Amino acid sequence: MNIAKVIVDVPASSINQTFDYYIPDKFIDILEPGMRVIVPFGPRKIMGFVVGFVSESTFDKLKEIVDVLDITPVLTKELLELGKWVANETLSLSIIALQAMLPQVLKSTYKKELVKKTDLDLPVELEYLFAGRDIVPFEAFEQSNISYNKLQKVIQAGDVTIDYLVKSKITKKQITMVKPAKDSHLLEEALVDLSKAAKKQKQLVDFFIQKEEPIEQKRLLTILQTTTSTLKTLEEKGLIETYKQEVFRNPYNDDRFERTYPLELTDEQRGALNPIKESIEKEKHEVFLLHGVTGSGKTEVYLQAIQEVINKGKEAIVLVPEISLTPMMVRRFKGRFGSNVAVMHSALSAGEKYDEWRRIHQKEVKVVVGARSAVFAPFENLGIIIIDEEHETTYKQEDQPKYHARDVAIHRAENYNCPVILGSATPTLESYARATKNVYTLATLSKRTNDMPMPHVEIVDMRNELHVGNRTMFSRKLVEGMKERLKKNEQIVLLLNRRGYSTFVMCRDCGHVNECPHCDIALTYHKNSNRLKCHYCSYEENVPVNCPECSSDLIRYFGTGTQKVEEALTEIIPEATVIRMDVDTTRKKGSHEKILKQFAEKKADILLGTQMIAKGLDFGNVTLVGVLTADSMLHLPDFRSSEKTFQLLTQVSGRAGRHKLTGEVIVQTYTPEHYSIQLASVYNFSDFYKTEMAMRRKFRYPPYYFLALITISHENKVKVIQTSQKIVGLLMNKISQTTVVLGPTPSPIPRIKDRYRYQCMIKYRNEPQLRMYLNKIKEQFADEMRKENLLISIDMQPYHLM
């Protein structure tokens, strides 16, 4: 077994296979599958993952592994298997699947250097380039105007070589520690010798006489109110020593969290928890769908289930949507399990993420709370996986590998014979359908733990507002409600459901809309820079003064941004203070938290924001929630738009009246009769489920059918259409009778970055060979994809149909 099978770091379909390498003797005892290695690949050196060992290879001229990057495998055997499964399931490259399971810093970067190998002089230009050095970065050559032939000559002569370096960008944080260099009685002697003026030095020596342990330099300096110069002098005198020590960055100071204890469960909660406990106890894989209204105490069920898992010496993964990974959520888990919790989300720096990952890898924690990718946490004794807000679309990764965390979670849990909990107030139709068919076990929490009723929801027909001459974006009912709350010193949350809308510029005379010259999409108006920007490429331009079509100067801004709403709001209710929360105001790290804190401290009357305010907020003083445009995403070309609308309205309604005060919700809409708005307003999930299921069945959508979306793109429109038609033709020959292939049709955004985009949708019920067919099709076009820059992207079970 002296040959390693390696997946190399080259994301190309022709390289999507293992490569064999000899293992040098010095590595034979230490190398394990799951470790990263550096291997020669053609003329260069690249990183690769060892996935297995063999004693013979079909390939006869093997090279040797150059170096081993890890002491312990970064990928466990299970994760290697999982990677294979993910790659297969999502039709992505193995290397992409493996990289997705690790923190960014473990990715390798590559660098080339020119090395001078002779003492003799090179041709003048090259001598000038080296400028006396033996090694120069390759970029220096590229930036010079020396011809490649010149370089080639000296390389062929052996006077210069190209070194291909593999760099791992691991960053370990180090702190400086200080410790006494001598025994305390020797220090006491030294103390006498110090000059009287050296007050600080004396203090410092005295400090170490009292306490002989090492201390962090930064802390020492604050305690003694001195600077590094004092330390330096004493170090030179040989009384103290400083040294560097590696530390884990802890983005959360664990002492900060107040310890919490298990709460008494309601009957409903107990009813939900018991079968989960049983599944943990019997080590039986089972998926639980925990359908609980907002405020029904789902989290407490999670916490107690996790406690059970920890008691058994096992580990837990908790997935939450990125957006609700708020300090509040973290506090609940840290408060219960203390330093046993690692937290993984995008607001952490790359180094912090790596540290949290290492704490898991080194088995220092038992619980991970994190966003989508935390589903790959390198635990080896998993006892439960919990997915909170199961319906959130962020669980589906948009770029390669296009996996769904729910599927990965269930697959892993099967391996470990452990339960999965899917929790939501508004489960996806997919999950709920499985629960009704007893594939999943359903547990319902229908009551809020505080026994408060759900707030009353009032639907306001905005068409009537127009009829009576109200042209603002606030209905009379909403304005009245807000004024009333202000009088009572209560707070208000306003949701601007902006998805599908953005501010664009339109000419009122001829209706001309400024579009991106490279993408078929309207440019978005950005107020702070007063420019028009494209959201799909980097194009931007100034706002025109006159219409480029008809030269009219009647240019108007359309669509509604939070900024605009805020302005309108201050006009109507000038006495109200407003805090805005959207992508613009939360871009900076920690600003999310800051805004919520301000609002919690009642520094403002109204919190105005986009989707992100719909989740996880819990303010006792909020008694009115207003939804400005409930139907703005109802008309998007997405078969899930009704479901998404229902989910959003239900979620946001849960924000009002969380505590003692009763809440009210006002929903403004132009389509008040729509079932998703009607049923959300009376919290009727089961009727919504039935109605929507009937629609899905009729139009052959999930959960009745599975989907695969193929997107074809190329600079040449004709090429795209031809290729798309060819692909559909090929598919038609293979698929079964019940499978439907739609298209090819232009994508909802027909052109991005000067590339035309066509798509076809496959709807299927039972097509066990589909992945194989699709792979074959991709293979057939591999040549064209490479040579002509044709792109074929396949998304299994897509969420974004763009």
Place this chain on the structure above:
DNA sequence: AGCACGCCGACT
């Protein structure tokens, strides 16, 4: 992907 190699046309 990224690199080398080889062929070709253009330029001095």
Place this chain on the structure above:
DNA sequence: GTCGGCGTGCTC
């Protein structure tokens, strides 16, 4: 002859 551009095939 020398230079740069592009198509092609290979990577254990």
